[in-house]
Amino acid sequence: MSEHESQERLLSAAKTLMLTHGYAATTVDAICEKAGLTKGSFYHFYKSKEELGLAVLRWSLRQSESLLSVGPYVELTDPVARALGYLEHVEKCSGQLWSGGCILATFTLELAETNDRMQRAVSSTLQGIADQIATILEPLVESMESPAPSARDLADQFLGTLEGAIILGKAHRDWTRIPRALRSFRLSLAASLPQPA
16 A cells, blocks of 8 residues: 555544544544554654644645536636536535535534644634635625625635534534535525626
């Protein structure tokens, strides 16, 4: 097995266990067992569980970006249609991305008050996601009549809708709540745009 494959197995195992049991309850031993690797392999890549947790954040973000960067919306030339198409694409990918929960939400709820390094990493990651979404949603804001929310406010609303739906999905063991919430957000935004005559 290559080093890359070993590292991927550790990241995948850690994410699955941390989403299921939480960060604190997930041990290095459990991660190694799930990944089918030794502790020596773990410490070859990571100095600590915290280092692995930070790597899981970065890895998860790369996976999400890779999936969301390709879709029918990329072919659309109209910026408003493209923004709405992006939101629809996120909705369609939601099961693949968040049906087990959200590692950002898990780390935020569990570690924000007790681990400054993880809190800063989560905050920075969420800020970067919000900035990217605000850029995508800017054409929608420009199309709205005054007073319109800022693209940044819309991005925060989107993230609030998404994370809230993930928590509700987990609480009710009903992951269909995520695409339904994202669809409502998208349709509400579309309804607020000027309609063609």
